[in-house]
Amino acid sequence: MPLTYYELLEKMSMLDELTIIEILDISSEELVNKFSDRINDRLEELSEDFKHETQ
DSSP states (O other): OOOOHHHHHHHHTTSOHHHHHHHHTOOHHHHHHHTHHHHHHTHHHHHHHHHHHTO
């Protein structure tokens, strides 16, 4: 018998992040778009991090 939707979600939640990204074929652009609110919340910190990377 196949897993229910919620059983599948539970099992997937136990996987590491990279595996989930690969399984779901999620791109960097999709992640940035989906989590833009979190990026905005940490804008100052992230801007500093990227500033140092490009120098």
